[in-house]
Amino acid sequence: MTVQTPIYLDNHATTPADPLVVEEMLPFLLQNFGNPASRNHSFGWTAKEAVELGRERVAALIGASPKEIIITSGATESNNLAIKGVAYQYASRGKHIITVPTEHKAVLDSCHTLEREGWEVTYLNVDTEGRISLEELKNAIRKDTVLVSVMLANNEIGVIQPISEIGAICKEKGVFFHCDAVQGLGRIPFDVATANVDLVSISAHKMYGPKGIGALYVRRGRPRLRLQALIHGGGHERGLRSGTLATHQIVGFGKAAELAAEDLTNGGIERVRQLRDRLWDGLNANLEDVILNGSWEHRLPNNLNVSFAYVEGEAMMMAIKTIACSSGSACTSASLEPSYVLRALGVEDEYAHSSIRFGIGRFTTEAEIDYAIELITEKVKWLREMSPLYEMAKAGIDLKTIEWAAH
């Protein structure tokens, strides 16, 4: 079976929109273009009805009520709203926040901003598998802690955190718990009740929906959770997020959420897991010194993050240019610093420089995986032939004993 290149194996960065999603969206651009807030005519009513259906579908994906879904421009905005919204609202209660250094930049940068404004942030440690310690979390919570933010699954290494347990601890201590669930939704089961969460960030474009739309789940009921809005205006979304709702985007988001929920039960995600396992097994069968970054057991079914020892990440990416994936190598980041996630795991620099991340998706085929195995095998071998480190390692030299003349 021939494969059309380039093949896309970067589904953690984004996903293509599902054709069914696009089909559902189109009428709301040309014909049903009304503003959902126009209460006085059918253009508005039609749009509002579509928005509410979309909202229901998003809520259903996480087991929430539609009243608990606030539509935003994406998970970055949701993360900002959750963290700053709680911080500003509860500043008189306390100014301490707890999070993890492996969180998405939208969480980390929001925390850094608050630190500059006078908040204190504790960053929990992660073990070599990428998971936090529940003991450490318990001990870190203080009287002035207002929020804990821990992601469901990591975007680089796919590692899954013990969310229910974290939520239970937060509930017991009376601290709000925010969970960036972007990478986990549609890939692993998630329900707000069992997760013990107060706030959840959701992104459409990570679940085969359009880019530029997302949501923040904000728990209703006791204990009362209020947020200070970041964007002011007409008072949309219960005053939490003003701005005309983008009907077509929300329709697409809703459809994507519906399909994502189905994936979890109709074998869709199992197929993806098998493809991911096929890739891992194939690479290991052909190559030695392929190192897995992060926990195998607590990992998203579609994620593979590996380091090919003795080969640098960016050189690898150039070599496998017909495969779209990403690297934790410094060279691929503008800052020349290796992945901060791998760093937090304690992955040594030379392996962080050698890491490649693959994200299998709904549209990935077995033929594409086999193509990838073959190409990666070929290129790793080729680059290892060019690598002085590989030669030295094969000659039995312990690379750690060498005194490098770093520049």
Place this chain on the structure above:
Amino acid sequence: MAYNDKVIDHYENPHNVGVLDHQDDSVGTGLVGAPACGDVMRLQLKINDNGIIEDAKFKTFGCGSAIASSSLVTTMVKGKSIEEAATIKNTLIAEELSLPPVKIHCSVLAEDAIQAAIADYKKKRG
């Protein structure tokens, strides 16, 4: 990253990948960089009795620009005298490959590799 054609050419068809006998008296070996930085270059020069570089081989752990820089260096030094090779500056390498600013350090490392290989050769000769 969108690369210049010259970098891509040197990367996909690298010149002079390989090994020379580092025990050989006429071979100078320069090993520069560090795995922690993501860049390690080994440049080996075979120098004849007239002080002319007869052969050059390299191996590099590094990005496309690093591989291209070291590959280019091996073609630049062949046929030159040690003195001439020692004057090769990183700016020449960077210009030849049209390296973007963020990759200039790769050319610096390549220049260091030449110096290190020459220094090793001279040390052997006493």
